[in-house]
Amino acid sequence: MALINEHYLKLNDNYLFADIAKKVNAFKVSHPKESVISLGIGDVTQPLCQAVIEAMHRAVDDLAAKETFHGYGPEQGYMFLREAIAKNDFLARGINIEPAEIFVNDGAKSDTGNIGELVRWDNSIGVTDPVYPVYVDSNVMCGRAGSPVDGKWSNVTYIPCLEANGFVPQIPDHRVDIIYLCYPNNPTGTVISRDELRKWVNYALKNDTLIFYDAAYEAYIQSPDIPHSIYEIKGAKKVAVEFHSFSKTAGFTGVRCGYTVVPKELTAASMDGRRRYPLNTMWYRRQCTKSNGVSYVSQRAAEAVYTPEGKRQVREAIDYYMGNAAIMREALAAVGLTVYGGHDAPYLWVKTPGGMDSWKFFERMLYGARVVCTPGVGFGPSGEGFVRLTSFGDRDDCREALRRIAAWLKG
Numbered sequence: 341m342a343l344i345n346e347h348y349l350k351l352n353d354n355y356l357f358a359d360i361a362k363k364v365n366a367f368k369v370s371h372p373k374e375s376v377i378s379l380g381i382g383d384v385t386q387p388l389c390q391a392v393i394e395a396m397h398r399a400v401d402d403l404a405a406k407e408t409f410h411g412y413g414p415e416q417g418y419m420f421l422r423e424a425i426a427k428n429d430f431l432a433r434g435i436n437i438e439p440a441e442i443f444v445n446d447g448a449k450s451d452t453g454n455i456g457e458l459v460r461w462d463n464s465i466g467v468t469d470p471v472y473p474v475y476v477d478s479n480v481m482c483g484r485a486g487s488p489v490d491g492k493w494s495n496v497t498y499i500p501c502l503e504a505n506g507f508v509p510q511i512p513d514h515r516v517d518i519i520y521l522c523y524p525n526n527p528t529g530t531v532i533s534r535d536e537l538r539k540w541v542n543y544a545l546k547n548d549t550l551i552f553y554d555a556a557y558e559a560y561i562q563s564p565d566i567p568h569s570i571y572e573i574k575g576a577k578k579v580a581v582e583f584h585s586f587s588k589t590a591g592f593t594g595v596r597c598g599y600t601v602v603p604k605e606l607t608a609a610s611m612d613g614r615r616r617y618p619l620n621t622m623w624y625r626r627q628c629t630k631s632n633g634v635s636y637v638s639q640r641a642a643e644a645v646y647t648p649e650g651k652r653q654v655r656e657a658i659d660y661y662m663g664n665a666a667i668m669r670e671a672l673a674a675v676g677l678t679v680y681g682g683h684d685a686p687y688l689w690v691k692t693p694g695g696m697d698s699w700k701f702f703e704r705m706l707y708g709a710r711v712v713c714t715p716g717v718g719f720g721p722s723g724e725g726f727v728r729l730t731s732f733g734d735r736d737d738c739r740e741a742l743r744r745i746a747a748w749l750k751g
């Protein structure tokens with residue numbers, strides 16, 4: 341008799357985006373003539389840039405000829421890509437990361453979900469709240485999150501990011517074994533300063549805490565002094581794994597490619613606390629067993645992001661989205677809404693007026709303005725009273741959505 345992993349039964353099967361889709365659908369069925377604009381999408385909309393497209397075509401041609409055909413590649417990713425990453429994403433910022441510390445993957449979601457395999461199921465975890473749901477749910481699946489109590493997990497420390505604390509997560513007053521941080525942040529669109537990030541690294545060094553740092557939106561940072569990588573902070577290589585993705589950087593949500601950095605200096609303790617083991621070796625072993633790498637075409641595509649043309653073209657798409665964000669911030673503020681984020685991230689975190697709850701505002705805006713947002717409470721208890729808007733849409737749709745929101749709020 342095969343027995344199930346009962347932790348799965350604890351998961352909420354009402355996935356946030358499925359709930360939203362259901363409500364939007366109900367609206368469309370009862371209002372068949374109305375057009376609905378979504379400012380809730382967490383997916384890019386601009387096509388791949390020319391440098392990437394050309395590289396992909398060349399890669400396909402490679403596969404078409406016997407001499408240049410590629411079958412299984414290295415589990416860790418091709419050296420051409422890992423070298424380009426080490427040089428452009430790290431060395432260019434004065435950070436020394438070796439190709440052997442980089443693991444190419446099919447996107448950051450897989451590894452942020454899978455990395456927990458390297459540590460015992462009974463470690464305690466901490467997440468900023470609101471939070472990207474993958475971090476919590478992947479821990480629920482292996483039992484590490486504990487059991488649900490009043491809308492929270494018993495073994496999870498929630499670190500509230502609230503308007504009152506400027507969305508700056510406060511260091512816990514107790515020891516937590518593993519901390520997830522995501523900056524620039526999804527969903528709040530806020531960033532972490534160098535000084536604040538240093539506090540986390542120092543906390544981790546002092547408490548022997550492991551940090552899982554999700555830098556998926558790093559390329560959206562516009563402000564000069566905001567760290568792009570946790571390894572910009574001294575000592576971080578001893579405590580942090582960092583996740584990157586070409587999804588938001590270069591529109592690879594459909595192509596699939598990202599990478600995880602597991603520095604050689606990063607270790608964790610044995611059960612009796614007497615020995616330390618490098619996570620790099622363990623992750624390499626894990627990948628060799630459970631992965632056969634990422635497609636050659638995707639990796640050649642990712643490599644092209646680092647060419648001069650690739651860099652320029654990728655920047656254009658990001659500028660387009662950040663242009664949307666600037667327009668949105670201004671227009672929303674002009675109609676009296678309080679807006680956070682949108683400066684260094686493609687997300688705007690909008691306070692609902694009059695203390696309305698997230699879902700009520702979502703429904704009112706859907707019915708009143710025919711615009712879809714994402715209720716903040718869907719990302720965790722501290723998201724209540726906020727909604728998330730994204731700047732990933734088309735510029736014209738974006739403008740039209742703002743016009744509708746303004747008319748609705750004035751009307």
Ligand SMILES: *Cc1c(COP(=O)(O)O)cnc(C)c1O
Binds near residue numbers: 526584585587
């Ligand atoms: C979109 C996103 C990712 C990237 O996911 P991929 O699997 O690389 O497409 C990672 N982390 C966060 C917080 C995200 O929003």
